[in-house]
Amino acid sequence: MPFLLTDPEQLHFVCCVLMSIVKAILSVLNGRNRSNAMRVEKAQLDKEKKTFQTYLDTSDRTYSCAHCRANLANHDQLISKSFQGSQGKAYLFNSVVNVGCGPSEERVLLTGQHTVADIYCDCCKTTLGWKYEYAYELSQKYKEGKFIIELAHMVKDNGWEKEDAGRKRRSLS
16 A cells, blocks of 8 residues: 655645655765766867977978977977887987976887987877987986987978079989
8 A cells, every 4th residue: 555645744844755766876876977077078189289380490300290280399409310110210409399208117129238228209199209218228328318200200391492403413413
């Protein structure tokens, strides 16, 4: 037999209890939805996060990311072209822009043991090479704080036409 409330005070009391339970359930569900929505929104922001790029002077010869064309370095920051990366030739630069660093780790490279951190393009997140954090051998100390970028991930931009044209004329004569 169903339970019937006939007394208005009892009915009011039961309604208040039920309303409290419903409000509690809704606030828990709303909190879950809000935290899920916040997590989704944060993930979207992280994914679509816009970074502020550093743009190098367009009159200078520059190197850029081969994948997204973000500027990486000025030619005058180039130290050496005679380095070897995991994917072929690589250049050593004194300083770079639009690059992030991963965690440091110990690696045994062709020139001995070093502490290095992988570097990646801040814009497209492609791994470009590494940064020398520490060199154990005295003869390799000049590399500390310098950057290796592999040619496979880099293109020439701005002002190279004059130099390339001069090189072609010299090779033809």
